[in-house]
Amino acid sequence: MTPAPLPRRLVIATRESALALWQAEHIRARLAGLYPQLHVDLLGVTTQGDRVLDRPLASIGGKGLFIKELEVAMSEGRADIAVHSLKDLPMEMPDGFALAAVTAREDPRDAFVSNRCARLADLPEGAVVGTSSLRREAQLRERRPDLAMQPLRGNVNTRLRKLDEGQFDAIVLAAAGLKRLGLADRIADFLAPDESLPAAGQGALAIECLRDRPDLADVLAPLADLATTLAVTAERAFARSLSGNCRTPLAAYGEWSGERLWLRGLVAGVDGREVIRGERDERVEDAAAAEALGLSLADEFLARGAARLIAG
Numbered sequence: 347m348t349p350a351p352l353p354r355r356l357v358i359a360t361r362e363s364a365l366a367l368w369q370a371e372h373i374r375a376r377l378a379g380l381y382p383q384l385h386v387d388l389l390g391v392t393t394q395g396d397r398v399l400d401r402p403l404a405s406i407g408g409k410g411l412f413i414k415e416l417e418v419a420m421s422e423g424r425a426d427i428a429v430h431s432l433k434d435l436p437m438e439m440p441d442g443f444a445l446a447a448v449t450a451r452e453d454p455r456d457a458f459v460s461n462r463c464a465r466l467a468d469l470p471e472g473a474v475v476g477t478s479s480l481r482r483e484a485q486l487r488e489r490r491p492d493l494a495m496q497p498l499r500g501n502v503n504t505r506l507r508k509l510d511e512g513q514f515d516a517i518v519l520a521a522a523g524l525k526r527l528g529l530a531d532r533i534a535d536f537l538a539p540d541e542s543l544p545a546a547g548q549g550a551l552a553i554e555c556l557r558d559r560p561d562l563a564d565v566l567a568p569l570a571d572l573a574t575t576l577a578v579t580a581e582r583a584f585a586r587s588l589s590g591n592c593r594t595p596l597a598a599y600g601e602w603s604g605e606r607l608w609l610r611g612l613v614a615g616v617d618g619r620e621v622i623r624g625e626r627d628e629r630v631e632d633a634a635a636a637e638a639l640g641l642s643l644a645d646e647f648l649a650r651g652a653a654r655l656i657a658g
Contacts, residue, residue, distance in 0.1 A: 365501065
């Protein structure tokens with residue numbers, strides 16, 4: 347089949363936070379390197395998730411609030427694609443939209459950031475720790491039930507400012523975001539996956555477009571990283587099967603060893619008192635095998651009673 351002709355111009359819809367703009371600029375630069383004749387513009391969009399900062403994300407509709415306005419811009423023809431942190435994309439893609447490409451993964455770990463202590467273990471009893479993620483909160487509570495967990499909203503720089511003002515003794519953020527913004531020096535310690543299992547897709551960038559734009563699929567295909575794509579396919583299948591959303595402390599992370607993908611999953615109660623962990627290691631060569639791996643691990647979790655934690 348003859349490839350669709352290269353468009354002359356592309357518009358990327360993006361949130362206007364520093365991290366979202368970095369991500370969009372990164373994709374623009376990648377496209378410019380591939381297609382020097384292609385003109386790429388950015389369309390800044392303020393989302394509902396950016397506007398409402400005084401309530402926990404889980405209570406106002408979840409991470410999808412960062413996505414909807416970008417999809418409206420694409421539906422209305424004001425933008426061609428949107429760039430997201432993959433961990434922020436809902437597990438079920440809306441009708442009419444497609445995940446066109448997933449780029450090579452940055453560091454998937456959570457980062458411990460503190461001006462007071464070098465490690466999570468060093469925090470004194472009662473120390474105040476900020477996070478926006480129920481997944482992180484549940485795993486922190488499991489390890490350190492003596493800590494005072496407090497919600498933390500806002501972009502990366504806002505969260506760091508609140509830490510520097512003394513509102514928190516420590517905060518936990520995605521390492522990838524800090525590294526992308528040149529803020530790796532703020533990381534006191536990395537939380538290994540066995541300490542804080544990452545969210546499905548954490549560290550990867552996703553490019554979304556309308557499903558009926560095969561011309562864009564051809565343009566974006568060279569940006570996709572196969573190893574990352576297969577790993578996050580398994581992670582998202584696991585999370586989707588368990589109805590994973592930001593109201594559920596749920597984690598999934600796939601690591602490669604040769605042609606085998608080691609998938610670890612976690613579901614927890616918000617208080618961290620009950621945590622279900624599991625893992626599977628399979629040979630994965632394509633998306634169908636990756637999907638099957640995620641679904642089989644999810645089935646194991648359901649057999650072990652995970653639905654009760656999710657419903658709670």
